Amino acid sequence: MVTQMSAGAxxxxxxxxxxxxxxxxxxxxxxxxxxxxxxxxVLFRSGGAVRCFADLCVHRGTRLSLGWVTDDGCLQCPYHGxxxxxxxxxxxxxxxxxxxxxxxxxxxxxxxxxxxxYGLVWVAxxxxxxxxxxxxxxxxxEFHTWSKFCGIREAGAARFAExxxxxxxxxxxxxxxxxxxxxxxxxxxxxxxxxxxxxxRYTKRSVGPETFADGVETVRHEIRVEMPYxxxxxxxxERGTTTIWGLHHPxxxxxxxxxxxxSRNHSLDTPDQEFxxxxxxxxxxxxDIIESQRPHMVPVDLTEELHxxxxxxxxxxxxxxxxxxxxxxxx
Ligand code: FES
Ligand SMILES: [Fe+2]
Numbered sequence: 001m002v003t004q005m006s007a008g009a010x011x012x013x014x015x016x017x018x019x020x021x022x023x024x025x026x027x028x029x030x031x032x033x034x035x036x037x038x039x040x041x042v043l044f045r046s047g048g049a050v051r052c053f054a055d056l057c058v059h060r061g062t063r064l065s066l067g068w069v070t071d072d073g074c075l076q077c078p079y080h081g082x083x084x085x086x087x088x089x090x091x092x093x094x095x096x097x098x099x100x101x102x103x104x105x106x107x108x109x110x111x112x113x114x115x116x117x118y119g120l121v122w123v124a125x126x127x128x129x130x131x132x133x134x135x136x137x138x139x140x141x142e143f144h145t146w147s148k149f150c151g152i153r154e155a156g157a158a159r160f161a162e163x164x165x166x167x168x169x170x171x172x173x174x175x176x177x178x179x180x181x182x183x184x185x186x187x188x189x190x191x192x193x194x195x196x197x198x199x200x201r202y203t204k205r206s207v208g209p210e211t212f213a214d215g216v217e218t219v220r221h222e223i224r225v226e227m228p229y230x231x232x233x234x235x236x237x238e239r240g241t242t243t244i245w246g247l248h249h250p251x252x253x254x255x256x257x258x259x260x261x262x263s264r265n266h267s268l269d270t271p272d273q274e275f276x277x278x279x280x281x282x283x284x285x286x287x288d289i290i291e292s293q294r295p296h297m298v299p300v301d302l303t304e305e306l307h308x309x310x311x312x313x314x315x316x317x318x319x320x321x322x323x324x325x326x327x328x329x330x331x
Contacts, residue, residue, distance in 0.1 A: 015125035033065035046073035054110035137263035157248035157256035161229035165314030240266025297330035
């Protein structure tokens with residue numbers, strides 16, 4: 001049945017993954033409020049490291065993100081000044097005499113796992129099933145990388161990840177920029193699922209900007225989408241390799257934020273801005289389409305929505321993987 005609502009959407013299994021929620025540079029002297037999987041969080045820097053708490057003071061439920069970071073690296077609530085140290089333990093209740101502090105044992109902020117990698121802050125709300133995703137091209141001296149925060153979208157993160165596996169949209173959503181003009185037929189390609197990653201591989205003659213080539217060249221494409229919605233595109237052409245990393249911050253079931261990293265070992269004299277300008281042409285085209293999809297989350301049951309065998313093989317594999325690994329109806 002095709003439906004507009006992701007009724008019964010269950011975000012709980014997604015709590016067991018690392019998710020990017022902010023850039024490291026956004027978290028400086030003041031607390032920063034973010035939402036992850038519908039849960040309000042506060043990020044702050046203590047002793048150089050970023051910490052993440054539930055954005056809620058246990059005293060009266062005030063948002064800790066309205067408070068401030070003290071010189072000794074604590075987060076202080078703006079309402080009655082309770083101070084929480086880097087681990088979330090309340091270390092001061094100012095309404096009590098300094099020499100007779102009686103701090104209840106339950107006076108603790110809820111602290112979550114938090115790591116900084118790739119210039120981003122990653123948070124896991126429960127014990128993560130796997131480490132922060134790898135993007136080896138960033139450290140590869142042969143490759144040059146740029147990255148960009150691409151803003152917030154009114155759609156679930158998995159809709160964007162699945163779009164990376166969707167070849168049939170290229171001619172329609174990105175005409176003249178991606179795809180094969182005049183030939184909308186998708187030839188069979190290899191798809192496999194291995195250890196929580198969907199791999200899609202195919203080789204085709206590609207024109208112009210799709211592969212950042214001047215003319216037509218034969219390009220080996222590999223698309224990987226790993227649990228739950230990080231994608232990597234690898235284009236191996238005659239001149240070199242381009243990789244694109246798509247990261248998604250699942251704000252809630254209706255919204256996500258996007259980062260894109262792009263690396264290349266060719267065209268090193270070409271200014272990054274040319275590649276960024278190209279991305280800036282593509283992303284608004286996808287935005288309008290993906291934000292229009294209902295429900296905002298991907299229904300993983302294959303009886304929902306309709307699929308065609310060849311063109312949708314990547315998406316079918318992705319939905320199968322999500323269903324198997326997460327056991328929920330919508331992701
Ligand atoms: S509500 Fe936070 S200190 Fe009272
Ligand atoms: Fe697209």
